[in-house]
Amino acid sequence: MTATTPDRSRSTSTKISKSAQQQVIALLKDDHKRVKKAFREFEKADEQGDMESCAKLVKQVCDELEVHAKLEEELFYPQAREALKEEELIDEAEVEHKSLKRLIADLKAGSPDDPRWKASFTVLAEYVKHHVREEENEIFPQLEKAKLDWEGMLEALQTRKAELMKRKGMTSETAQASPHSKTSRSASRSRPH
Ligand SMILES: [Fe+2]
Numbered sequence: 182m183t184a185t186t187p188d189r190s191r192s193t194s195t196k197i198s199k200s201a202q203q204q205v206i207a208l209l210k211d212d213h214k215r216v217k218k219a220f221r222e223f224e225k226a227d228e229q230g231d232m233e234s235c236a237k238l239v240k241q242v243c244d245e246l247e248v249h250a251k252l253e254e255e256l257f258y259p260q261a262r263e264a265l266k267e268e269e270l271i272d273e274a275e276v277e278h279k280s281l282k283r284l285i286a287d288l289k290a291g292s293p294d295d296p297r298w299k300a301s302f303t304v305l306a307e308y309v310k311h312h313v314r315e316e317e318n319e320i321f322p323q324l325e326k327a328k329l330d331w332e333g334m335l336e337a338l339q340t341r342k343a344e345l346m347k348r349k350g351m352t353s354e355t356a357q358a359s360p361h362s363k364t365s366r367s368a369s370r371s372r373p374h
């Protein structure tokens with residue numbers, strides 16, 4: 182009378198686990214990419230004296246970075262710290278986040294008329310690029326071999342991200358929509374800095 186279910190779950194668990202790991206890294210890298218793109222668009226808008234677009238891009242970058250930093254601090258770094266041999270990498274990343282958040286707070290409190298507003302954004306861009314390089318070149322590759330609950334982390338990241346974005350009134354469309362996005366791909370190659 183007792184129905185037995187075929188044991189299908191175990192054979193696929195390694196595969197699921199691997200793709201969850203790739204998805205976690207992809208989620209974080211996509212955030213990085215979007216913010217770096219916004220930095221390039223800011224340079225272009227600034228060259229054109231388009232301050233309205235500059236202000237929009239600053240707001241977009243601040244919102245995205247706040248969500249991203251929270252995700253890493255609450256969910257990603259604690260697990261990475263346990264899995265990594267070099268815990269200092271996470272210490273450094275957390276210290277870098279503090280500096281980034283200070284600049285973000287300055288930008289949110291400041292106004293485009295203040296000459297330091299643009300300077301803060303330029304410094305933010307430099308810090309973020311450095312920080313992202315360390316995450317992508319040092320932390321992520323080391324974690325690829327680590328045994329973590331990637332599926333649990335993926336689910337937690339996705340849920341928390343949606344929650345944080347909703348709280349800020351962001352949607353995935355607004356996160357990607359920016360005034361100079363259509364031309365940025367072709368134009369960005371000629372001006373590497
Ligand atoms: Fe980070």
Ligand SMILES: [Fe+2]
Pocket residue numbers: 209213249253313316
């Ligand atoms: Fe990151």
